[in-house]
Amino acid sequence: MALRIANLLGPRLLNEPLVALTVSRSHDQFVRHRHTKHWNPKWKTLRRQKVMRVKLPNFQEKPEDLSEEEIRSRLKEQGILPPRPWNEKPFFLSCTGGIFEAYVPPEGDGKISPIQVQGAKQKLQYLEKKSRTMMAIRKIKSFEEEFDTATFCKEAEDIYVKMHDLMAKRDLENMTDYVTERAYPEVIHNIENKTIHWKLIKNIELPRVVHARCTDVITKENIFGQTTVRFHTQQMLAVYDRFGRLMHGSEIIAKDVLEYVVFEKHLANLYGKWRVHGKIIPDWLPPKEPSLITYLKPTEETSTTETAVTKTSPDTEQEIPKESNT
Incomplete structure (x- = not known):
């Protein structure tokens, strides 16, 4: 089987x-x-x-x-x-929208000696306003224990020089590391279609902190700090237009510059840093000379004769033939 x-x-x-x-x-x-x-x-x-x-x-x-x-x-x-019945758009405040309690520079600062009567009055007014500045500095030290005005002035000078170097190089990518979002459009507008040559030669007076304020935004814990630093320096500045013609300044002549630069920092932010927020222009400062405006050179039409009209009186006009130089 x-x-x-x-x-x-x-x-x-x-x-x-x-x-x-x-x-x-x-x-x-x-x-x-x-x-x-x-x-x-x-x-x-x-x-x-x-x-x-x-x-x-x-x-x-x-x-x-x-x-x-x-x-x-x-x-x-x-x-x-579960989904929420309302929509929230998150936003981040990296800087304030302006300069709060702006510093008012004394008239004739940088030219009047403290020995004179007006200079002594300026020193007295500075001491009267110094109390609120010291309170603001104490508030800043509560967030930065190692904050010191002398050390900060050196850091502010480095930020100031670096910002102008980036403006001359037109490095817009790294500009926000030294300029706040509020001052960024102003910087871009000033360097548009221009070539800038800038150099810091020396300090006539050492930079010093003349004003400091702190404020809170939206909540009491969200605090921003602003410090105004006085710079009295000697600089060289030459601005050329898009055709390479000199619009302002000179590369040979150096000038004394007195500026009040406002620096801001988001103190509540652990990774916040001091950046240029704006400049204070006093009212008593005389207006600056306007820069030369250049245009494209128009094409000239050559002609054998030209007629020039000169008014001898409001009622009569006289035509004078004029030969062209071309």
């Missing part, structure tokens, strides 16, 4: 190696044993751990068909916060 079955299944068994065929004589059932499977049952746990079961969401269900409790449970399973 076994030989007859083996003859019938002979070709089929040749294609299945490593298979043992056992025939039970009582019920004539075939039992196959695969020798490639490990017999030890302790590997069942490891084989089961190789497969991870993932619970897929039901893509057929719609939010309209679910109740509020079902939607809440679905969001809780996925770890998603």
Whole structure:
């Protein structure tokens, strides 16, 4: 019986190696044993751990068909916060919109000696206003323990020089590291279509802090600090237009410059830094000479004769022929 079955299944068994065929004589059932499977049952746990079961969401269900409790449970399973009924647009205040409690420079500063009567009055007024400045400096020190006016003046001078160097190089990408967003448009407007040559030669007087104020924006903890530094320096400035013609200043002649530069810092921000926020121009300062405005040179039409009209009286006019020089 076994030989007859083996003859019938002979070709089929040749294609299945490593298979043992056992025939039970009582019920004539075939039992196959695969020798490639490990017999030890302790590997069942490891084989089961190789497969991870993932619970897929039901893509057929719609939010309209679910109740509020079902939607809440679905969001809780996925770890998603429920949507809010209102929309909030986050914004970040990196600087203030202007100069608060601007410093009023004394008239004739830089030219009047403190020995004179008017100079002595200026010193007295400065001492009267110094109390609020000291309170603001104390507030700044509560955020910066190592803040010192002498050290800060050196840092302010470096920021001042670096800002003007970037203006001369037209490096707008790194400008915001030294200029606030409020002063940035003014800086861009001043260097548009111009070539600037600038150099700081020396300090006539050492820079000093003459004014300091602190204010809070929106909340009491969001504090900004502003300090006004007086710079009395000797500089060289030459501004050329887009055609290469000199508009203002000179590269040979150096001039004395007295400026009051306002620096601002977001004190509540851990990564805030001092940047140029603006300049204070006193009212008593005489107006500066306007820069030369240049235009494209128009094309001249050559002609043999020109007629010039001169008015001898309000009622009569006389025409005088004039030969052209061309």
